[in-house]
């Protein structure tokens with residue numbers, strides 16, 4: 001049985017006078033340690049599917065199974081990293097990175113030390129007692145990564161975590177996140193608008209259509225590319241070819257939707 005299984009998932013949002021079928025018939029499987037990306041036109045349901053996998057939304061139809069357990073609500077097996085870092089401005093970096101541990105009752109000397117070591121590994125040992133406003137966007141996202149990994153989740157959900165950063169910082173952070181996740185053998189799903197980022201970081205890319213969102217096409221990234229860090233992958237001879245292939249498919253979809 002695969003590590004993560006998304007089985008026949010569809011979701012309808014209801015409002016007072018309306019209902020929106022956001023995603024339909026989503027079937028995905030992910031093996032432990034894999035990194036996959038979801039890309040697609042705006043509104044194709046990328047955030048909806050991540051929220052379902054995180055247990056924040058119960059799907060109208062279908063189910064999600066993580067490591068042989070059905071996901072029925074928010075749980076500590078899943079770590080979520082978003083475009084905004086959501087660090088608490090009134091808490092120090094140290095307090096922020098311990099937050100998840102505290103909330104899940106796992107805060108002790110051992111987990112504290114492990115988390116502080118990870119902060120050091122991210123090159124941020126010196127900011128432990130500072131506040132989030134004293135840090136740059138890239139530093140804050142590194143803190144958010146430490147906080148996400150602190151509780152040792154089985155699965156990481158990354159919703160556009162690099163999109164608010166300048167290009168240089170984004171490339172550096174892609175490499176850091178990639179290497180860190182590989183080192184800890186984490187499984188991850190990335191949602192992004194950036195085709196290049198998806199190619200450089202993933203084993204597989206799922207291209208979604210919209211209205212309603214469903215898997216349109218699957219792109220397998222060759223091992224010679226998926227094994228190397230994103231910065232190198234972006235310079236690999238195969239990178240452009242794959243980029244063009246995905247770009248063409250995405251254009252077709254967007255033309256269908258008159259973007």
Ligand SMILES: Nc1ncnc2c1ncn2[C@@H]1O[C@H](COP(=O)(O)OP(=O)(O)OP(=O)(O)O)[C@@H](O)[C@H]1O
Nearest residue numbers: 013014015020022041042043044045046047048049
């Ligand atoms: N709370 C909600 N109530 C009603 N409709 C919603 C709600 N959240 C999302 N939708 C609709 O569901 C569809 C999918 O939204 P979702 O945010 O998952 O897409 P997305 O691919 O993440 O979008 P983007 O790329 O723009 O961030 C859209 O048509 C959206 O308008």
